[in-house]
């Protein structure tokens with residue numbers, strides 16, 4: 250079986266240990282020849298890189314592994330897959346994305362509302378540079394991207410590299426929802442044949458067929474309405490994620506047609522969610538005190554002890570597993586079905602062709618072959634059109650360095666609405682993002 254050359258961009262990510270562990274688990278089905286981790290933060294990456302050396306020594310000794318901050322070392326002509334999970338500005342900037350809007354009574358969240366806007370304006374620059382760096386050496390390498398906000402990144406990359414059909418933006422949240430549905434129904438997530446439509450972090454399941462073709466969504470809806478909703482991996486989730494999943498019951502009660510992505514809570518109930526968010530201790534602070542601390546402490550301990558056998562660094566591995574099974578489906582032309590982000594082109598027939606929609610697709614050696622969704626009802630169409638206009642204007646604001654378009658984008662966002670508040674939050678975010686954003690005029 251062919252062995253693949255893989256680069257992980259954002260080697261210092263909190264999700265990297267889970268991804269590396271997933272590579273060990275899948276070495277028979279997705280064998281890797283050379284793995285290079287690349288990051289711009291040498292110190293952060295070193296801790297995880299040294300953990301990786303111990304892990305691979307024990308579980309994947311044949312793997313040629315290294316880590317670097319030198320892009321010429323990382324991106325070479327023989328790379329097959331670039332797995333990307335970078336965070337421009339790190340947690341320091343994520344904290345500002347959350348706290349600045351919250352200080353003004355607006356939703357402060359990583360990928361939604363003004364926080365997502367700010368993060369998008371930062372990510373575009375680095376993601377465009379990444380694609381150029383990879384393509385300078387290889388036209389064939391697959392770029393599988395997790396970098397958030399994936400919705401904005403996908404629109405920007407489609408706009409800037411329209412002919413590049415080896416960039417695939419993905420999100421593990423639909424996969425996590427499938428796992429959670431599976432737990433409720435006593436099924437494996439792979440045994441669902443899902444129908445899903447929307448934008449990234451802004452979509453709905455319309456059907457969940459089992460292997461016999463029966464739609465299990467009605468049963469699941471009753472289950473959620475009667476017993477609430479929890480993530481499949483509830484025992485390892487922070488309270489804020491449990492609260493988020495619990496909101497699905499409310500969404501299903503109000504809008505029973507379909508099963509919503511958890512992120513819709515920020516757009517459908519901004520007032521209610523706002524009341525639960527603590528402007529002094531946001532999700533960033535929770536991650537820093539939890540996942541980030543645990544991962545970096547545990548990786549350092551593994552490197553010191555020289556064994557990974559006692560390590561519990563990998564908690565939830567949906568993130569790491571999902572990107573690998575997508576890569577495997579491409580590598581071996583398996584045609585497995587996953588929910589991914591791609592250009593609409595009529596898939597949802599009453600949405601714009603150029604929208605970057607999230608839908609189910611068969612993933613082949615030539616990339617996704619999506620399944621058509623058809624026409625969607627007015628409520629969902631209206632929601633998505635507003636959000637897509639926001640995404641498009643965000644990318645245009647970046648490319649044209651336009652203050653006016655940035656203001657339009659934020660005004661259209663359902664978590665903002667007031668043009669006065671949009672201007673206030675935009676001005677504060679411009680100040681906070683100096684050096685990261687283009688100068689808006």
Ligand SMILES: NC(=O)c1ccc[n+]([C@@H]2O[C@H](COP(=O)([O-])OP(=O)(O)OC[C@H]3O[C@@H](n4cnc5c(N)ncnc54)[C@H](O)[C@@H]3O)[C@@H](O)[C@H]2O)c1
Nearest residue numbers: 259261262263264289290334335336375395396397420421
């Ligand atoms: N699409 C999804 O569903 C999904 C799921 C989980 C996480 N994510 C995303 O994955 C990324 C990582 O998340 P995290 O919480 O582990 O963040 P993190 O800050 O722990 O890790 C990100 C790493 O990227 C590095 N980095 C920043 N800019 C870079 C650049 N230009 N080139 C290379 N490396 C760079 C940082 O130094 C850091 O080590 C974020 O973008 C996050 O939003 C996406």
Ligand SMILES: O=P(O)(O)OC[C@H]1O[C@H](O[C@H]2[C@H](O)[C@@H](O)[C@@H](O)O[C@@H]2CO)[C@H](O)[C@@H](O)[C@@H]1O
Nearest residue numbers: 359397420421422425490532536565566567568
């Ligand atoms: O607040 P964070 O940093 O914990 O998470 C933000 C990300 O949330 C989603 O990712 C899930 C992921 O789907 C799942 O595998 C699991 O491990 O938990 C994550 C949340 O903790 C979302 O899809 C990402 O886009 C976010 O970046």
Ligand SMILES: [Mn+2]
Nearest residue numbers: 399420421422
């Ligand atoms: Mn996501």
